Amino acid sequence: MARRLTFAALVRLLMAAVFVHSLSPARAFVDAAGAQEKPHHLHLYMHEGDTGPNPSAVVVVNGTGPTVKGSGGHGRFGETLVMDDPLTEGPGPASRVLGRAQGFYVTATSAGAADPAVLLSMNVLLTGGIYNGSTLTVQGRNAVLLPVRELSVVGGTGRFRMARGYVLMKTASWHGGDAVLELDIFVHA
Ligand SMILES: *[C@@H]1O[C@H](CO)[C@@H](O)[C@H](O)[C@H]1NC(C)=O
Numbered sequence: 001m002a003r004r005l006t007f008a009a010l011v012r013l014l015m016a017a018v019f020v021h022s023l024s025p026a027r028a029f030v031d032a033a034g035a036q037e038k039p040h041h042l043h044l045y046m047h048e049g050d051t052g053p054n055p056s057a058v059v060v061v062n063g064t065g066p067t068v069k070g071s072g073g074h075g076r077f078g079e080t081l082v083m084d085d086p087l088t089e090g091p092g093p094a095s096r097v098l099g100r101a102q103g104f105y106v107t108a109t110s111a112g113a114a115d116p117a118v119l120l121s122m123n124v125l126l127t128g129g130i131y132n133g134s135t136l137t138v139q140g141r142n143a144v145l146l147p148v149r150e151l152s153v154v155g156g157t158g159r160f161r162m163a164r165g166y167v168l169m170k171t172a173s174w175h176g177g178d179a180v181l182e183l184d185i186f187v188h189a
């Protein structure tokens, strides 16, 4: 009995502590400031080509089984592609370069999947203006057939130290092994 009372008292104490904490003006101030803080918005195009004499993407591991639906005859389960793609201001190949997307894709759905997806993991290195030298680390599920894919920004460096956010990715154009992807990156840092 004494033990039960002690436990109940402990629960009451804990609840009181949580209540006081949620009322504390310092905490409220932090929450309000967090909510008002506007994210950085970066709009970039990522140019990927695994054809031609100077490809920006290379298959390093072959997949297995039949080609995954919607992969443009490319991806088989487990196929791994490493990329070092230019990031530009506009969709054209001659557009101003603002950074690079360096990382890899792994085809992470098996051949029968109705919703083919790759695991995308990459560092976005920015080379222009105030962001020069800063990076963002992006990771997520790229369900290639969806018109808009959402990926996570899991961290960053430099101007983006402690970053958190997300990327909305669209396919701007796609011909064989060459694709241009449109990225809208929203980050708090
Ligand atoms: C993957 O397999 C294809 C077809 O079997 C072959 O042409 C290609 O060279 C292989 N690539 C690698 C990286 O092993």
Ligand SMILES: *[C@@H]1O[C@H](CO)[C@@H](O)[C@H](O)[C@H]1NC(C)=O
Residues within 6 Å of the ligand: 127, 128, 129, 132, 133
């Ligand atoms: C970015 O930083 C590098 C290395 O610090 C420097 O060489 C380059 O000129 C800078 N670029 C811009 C556009 O500021």
